[in-house]
Amino acid sequence: MTDVTTFNRLKDEKSAYLLQHQNNPVHWWSYGPEALLFAKEMNRPIFLSIGYSSCHWCHVMAHESFEDEQTAKFLNENFVCIKVDREEQPDLDNYYQAACQLFTNGGGWPLSAFLLPDMRPFFVGTYFPKTARQNETSFMDLLKELTRAYNEEHDKIIENATKVTETIAGGLTPKDKVEFQGHFPSPMAVLEAVKQFRDEENGGHGNPPKFPQFAFYEWALEQMLEGMITKEHGDHIVKTLENMLLGGLFDHARGGVHRYSTDEKWLVPHFEKMLYDQAGLLKMLSKLSLIYGSPLVYDAIFNTLxxxxxxxxxxxKIFFAAQDADSEGVEGLYFTYTKEEFEDVLNNNDDEGETFAKNRDKIFNWFQISEQGNFENGLNVISLSRAHLEEIYTQDGWDLVRKVRGAILNDRKERIPPATDNKGIASWNFMMVTALVDIMQYCRIEAIRNRASTLFNHVIEGVYKEFLVAKDGQGMKIRHTTTKETSLPYFEDYVFFSEAMLRVYEITGNPIFKDNFKDTLNFIAKEFKSGTHFKTRALATTDFELYPNQNFSFYDSSFKSAAATMIHIARRAAILFGDREIEDELLSISEEMTHEVLKNPLGSGEGLRALTYPKEAYRVIKVPREWAKEVNFINFIPYFMSRFVLDYIDNAENRFEICAMGQCELSGIGLEEFMKSLTPADEAQNNQ
Structure with a gap:
């Protein structure tokens, strides 16, 4: 076998994904100026391979192609091969994902990008099998054809790369485009427009693979809570989220959600678990619990925590990035059971063996366990049957569900778990801080709020210590990942930190967080805003010659759009600080975002949250600082959706105020009067 130590340069990296490839016979470079200079000197095309440690298909392509001597030899002789962890360099990934959309009308990981030495893409795809399949070119055939084209049709390759680069710079138009006329539409108009994509039987929208689209459903739930959506649309939203939690997309034994469903029923997931998905899940469930407060929802929140x-x-004291889909080299093995294995779980449980024996057939029906299985090789993904919900949702039924889930979790202790990528990613941790605050504000179950609060108090210290780096005379800088001591200033890190600071201030009343929010917001406006867009990297960064500093998309991708989040929190900041300049500064960006969001509402949940309400609908609620610890106040604030901003003031009179921009509309003294003033008359009468 080839000695890779001389040519594979990944052994000193800290990224779990890059280290997975350190023994490949491919002569991998990590991304950087040395690799790019070598490509220019050799006049070779670049093969840029982007993935992440918990990606199943990344593992498959690595085993099939990157560990294969023949494939590696061809790559080494004809390309400069660069490996990138997309979690370390999200802007690089975003740029070539946009290129992939142009070439294949899709995207994902592993991303296989073929570039000119100056980094312009001339072809981009995702996974390619070692052996050709129906409608799928083999990786080796692709390499040979691209090498031939690069050498024999070089002018055409350059022309193609130039067109792609120019198209990306101009922005991409989404598929499933929706047209609206006039001003920003009502929530009902948006839902009517996307109704054509609804899956009436299983919930959700579109065809498999089905992604949870947490930001879109969080927006829809907020509109339900504001009374803006009809029962018919509301029922479909609740049905969608219930089916997600009943299916295998949700991990019934441990909690947490897998990345997406491979089928229309939310049954068989792609098994990796990403931190950002857990944040999106918790934020969404915090609002769902106010509408559909069932044990299914509350247990999903508690178990995920x-x-x-x-x-x-x-x-x-920070959260890890992800957990793998595979264990022992098999996707989903840790999470799935044959019928015989599941029977052993029930039979070998000392605490509940008698209960399980008495309810054996019921358990197998409820959890949809069969001899043939619902996955691969007779394996069953753990899920709950929709056909038996009337029984399952009784008190005795749900007690039995909890006991079976506990037995499965206990059995997993004897299994080999998937690998965990223990890198910390700043933006994802900040999103999780915000999610924990949402649980603390909106969930009405005290035990769940306390669990979230304990976790929050543990983590807030860690994120400050690990991700915020003091720079003399330059304020605080954010380190993107724990695997790199330094990194470029990434837009998403600063936006999600800013959002977290605002939400932490709203729940604690601590003015330090309010100051951090304002300072970070000002930094973002100064360092990332360019015309009608925000850039993925700070404007002052020096890597422009390597690849373009792309406009940050207003569309949600793997998680909600940081650009849309920025507009959302800026609107909240304007009312919080009474600063019309914030509104004026962002007006042109809001108009551009409106144009983009309305083309693809399903992919723009965070954009909808930012734009649904006009600025005149926002209110700041100013209350005494000590109310932040008052139980009655804490129990009352689930009424306030995101167009309301909580502010805390020091006053001896116990006075509160509710203000629009430039004028206060309601004021009074004392918590009792505050609650009475804001409680609808019919509800107040019912509570007497």
Whole structure:
């Protein structure tokens, strides 16, 4: 076998993904100026391979192609091969994902980008099999054809790369485009427009693979809570989210959600678990619990919090990035059971063996366990049957569900778990801080709020210590990942930190967080705003010659759009600080975002949250600082959706005020009067 130590340069990297490839016979470079200079000197095309450690298809392509001597030899002789962890360099990934959309009308990981030495793409795809399949070119055939074209049709390759680069710079138009006329539409108009994509039987929208689209459903739930959506649309939203939690997309034993469903029923997931998905799940469920407060929802929240604390929290008090889809080289093996294995779980449980024996057939029906299985090789993905919900939702039924889930979790202790990528990513941790605050504000179950609060108090210290780096005379800088001591200033890190600071201030009343929010917001406006867009990297960064500093998309991708989040929190900041300049500064960006969001509402949940309400609908609620610890106040604030901003003031009179921009509309003294003033008359009468 080829000695890779001389030519594979990944052994000194800290990224779990890059280290997975350190023994490949491919002569991998990590991304950087040395690799790019070598490509220019050799006049070779670049093969840029982007993935992440918990990606199943990244593992498959690595085993099939990157560990294969023949494939590696061809790559080494004809390309400069660069490996990138997309979690370390999200802007690089975003740029070539946009290129992939142009070439294939799709995207994902592993991303296989073929570039000119100056980094312009001339072809981009995702996974390619080692052996050709129906409608799929083999990786080796692709390499040979691209090498031939690069050498024999070089002018055409350059022309193609130039067109792609120019198209990306001009912005991409989404598929499933929706047209609106006039001003920003009502929530009902948006839902009517996307109704054509609805899956009436299973919930959700579109065809498999089906992604949870947490930001879109969080927006829809907020509109339900504001009374802006009809029962018919509301029922479909609740049905969608219930089916997600019943299906295999949700981990019934441990908690937490897998990345997406491979089928229309939310049954068989792609098994990796990403931190950002857990944040999106918790934010969405916090609002769902106000509408559909069932044990299914409350247990999903509580169990996910337990999962995060027990499996995703590091000693440095920050959350890990992800968990793999594979264990023992098999996708989903840790999470799935044959019928015989599931029977052993029930039979070998000392605490509940008698209960399980008495309810054996019921359990197998409820959890949809069969001899043939619902996955691969007779394996069953754990889920709950929709056909038996009337029984399952009784008190005795749900007690039995909890006991079976506990037995499965206990059995997993004897299994080999998937690998955990223990890197910390700033933006994802900040999103999780915001999610924990949402649980603390909106969930009405005290035990769940307390669990979230405990986790929050543990983590807030860690994120400050690990991600915020003091720079003399330049304020605080954010380190993107724990695997790199320094990194470029990334837009998403600063936006999600800013959002977290605002939400932490709203729940604690601590003015330090309010100051951090304002300072970070000002930094973003100064360092990232360019015309009608925000840039993925700070304007002052020096890597422009390597690849363009792309406009940050207003569309949600793997998680909600940081650009849309920025507009959302800026609107909240304007009313909080009474600053019309914030509104004026962002007006042109809001107009551009409106144009983009309305083309693809399903992919723009955070954009909808930012734009649904006009600025005149926002209110700041100013209350005495000590109310932040008052139980009655804490129990009352779930009424306030995101167009309301909580502010805390020091006053001896116990006075509160509710203000629009430039004028206060309601004021009074004392918490009792505050609650009475804001409680609808019919509800107040019912509570007497």
């Amino acid at each position: 337990e999962y995060l604390e027990n499996e995703m929290l590091g000693e440095n």
